[in-house]
Amino acid sequence: MLFNRIRRWVRLIKKDGLTLWFACRDPQAPLWLKLFTGLLALYAVSPVDLIPDVIPLVGWVDDAVIVPSGVMLLLRMMPTPIRVRSLAYVEQRQRQGKKLISRSGLILLLLLWLALIMWGVRHFMT
Template identity: 45%
Template sequence: MSEGFSASFSREEMEAIRKSLRDEARFGADFMARLKRVAKRIPFTEDLLAAWFCTRDPQTPRRVKLTLLAALGYFVLPLDAIPDFMPLIGFTDDAAVIAAAIAAVAGSIKPEHRERAKTAMADL
């Protein structure tokens, strides 16, 4: 895990992430609803799910959870560097944020998180 990871979120984005994460159940519902709407159009759906399952694991360190939740929050929130409705490039910023977060905490995403993600893919 890279302890030096820091994301460049604007003040507004950080406040929106904090607000969204305050209600964990609502955040989870928002995340899954958004993922179901776009799952077929994005190639990193399985990574999103693995990150989500990692955040739900009580053994995952708090710093890892916060890093992943910030990235997942960026995916869920309507604030985007590149609007998601743009064909072909709409999810590139989301993919970059998720990839950076996963790279920063890769050792904490366990094989069982990835297995749960594969299983959950069938339900999307």
């Protein structure tokens, strides 16, 4: 019962995230939407958090609350025509069974983390 509820919640957050992604790619999307979405994505992948992740459980709560809340807030603030078009595009891709995978984005993120780790090792080991 609990796992089904969590699974539904994760699917909804994923759908909202994809809707926000496609809304930012819309040429008519306002600049503030793209800026705040970028900042939210940067916070989501950033190693710097409001509450450090090394604190057991509590460190993960800020990510589990701030990121979904930010996505929901941005979806509510975006212009209705853009939200409708983006949601329709997400639903169309889901019906077709297409997955959104950015291999170049994944490689860039992995290279960024690798560079950060190498800098940390070089900086703190010497």
